[in-house]
Amino acid sequence: MAPEAAFFVLNEDLPHLTGLDARIAAMIAPTLADMGFELVRVSVLGRETPTIQIMADRIDGSLIAIEDCEQISHAVGAVLDIDDPIPGAWSLEVSSAGIDRPLTRAKDWVRFAGHLARAEVNVPIDGRRRFVGIVLGAEDGSARMRLDDGSEVALPLDDLRKARLVLTDALIEATAAPGAEGEGSDEAEVAPRRRAPKLNPARPRGPGRKTH
Numbered sequence: 264m265a266p267e268a269a270f271f272v273l274n275e276d277l278p279h280l281t282g283l284d285a286r287i288a289a290m291i292a293p294t295l296a297d298m299g300f301e302l303v304r305v306s307v308l309g310r311e312t313p314t315i316q317i318m319a320d321r322i323d324g325s326l327i328a329i330e331d332c333e334q335i336s337h338a339v340g341a342v343l344d345i346d347d348p349i350p351g352a353w354s355l356e357v358s359s360a361g362i363d364r365p366l367t368r369a370k371d372w373v374r375f376a377g378h379l380a381r382a383e384v385n386v387p388i389d390g391r392r393r394f395v396g397i398v399l400g401a402e403d404g405s406a407r408m409r410l411d412d413g414s415e416v417a418l419p420l421d422d423l424r425k426a427r428l429v430l431t432d433a434l435i436e437a438t439a440a441p442g443a444e445g446e447g448s449d450e451a452e453v454a455p456r457r458r459a460p461k462l463n464p465a466r467p468r469g470p471g472r473k474t475h
C-alpha cells in the first residue's frame with residue numbers, strides 16, 4: 264500500500280490535505296454534499312484514542328447550528344464506522360467554520376477577497392513563513408495576499424501550514440449583511456464570536472463500540 268504522505272486530495276472543492284486527513288476527507292465529502300453541507304477542514308489529533316475533527320458549512324455559505332453538527336456527526340460516524348480508516352477506538356468532533364474561519368481551499372480565498380487574514384507556510388518565502396494581509400484571491404494553485412507595505416505575495420496552497428481570517432468589524436458586517444452567509448440562520452449562529460457551534464460525542468467510535 265502506498266504511504267499515507269503520498270495521498271493527496273486534489274478536488275478544488277476540498278481542503279488541501281495529505282495522508283490520513285485526506286483519506287477521511289475523500290470518504291465523507293460526498294455524504295456531506297448530499298446533506299447540503301461542504302467540508303472545510305479535517306484534522307486527526309492524538310494517538311491512543313484519536314479525535315477526528317470535522318469542520319463544515321452549508322453549501323449555500325450560511326453557518327451551521329448545533330442541530331446540524333449532530334446530523335453531520337451521525338452521518339459521518341456511520342461512514343467512518345464502515346470504511347474504518349482508524350484501527351481501534353476514536354472520537355468524533357464536528358463544528359462550524361465560524362466567522363473567522365480557516366482558509367483551506369482556493370474557493371475560500373476567492374470568496375473572502377478583501378478581508379484580513381493570517382497565513383503560515385511550511386517553506387519560507389523570501390525568508391519568512393508568517394504573513395498578515397488582505398486576501399486578494401487565488402489562481403494557479405496559489406493564494407494571494409497584499410501585505411501592510413503594499414507588496415503582494417503568492418502562497419502555494421499545497422504548502423500552506425495554516426491560514427485563517429482575522430475577526431474584524433468589516434468581516435462581521437459582511438457576514439451579517441442581508442444575502443450574506445449568515446442570512447436565515449439562528450441568531451446564535453451569526454453572532455460575532457470566535458467559538459463556533461460544536462458537537463463532541465463522549466462515546467468512543469470504531470471497532471468494539473457499543474451501540475446505544
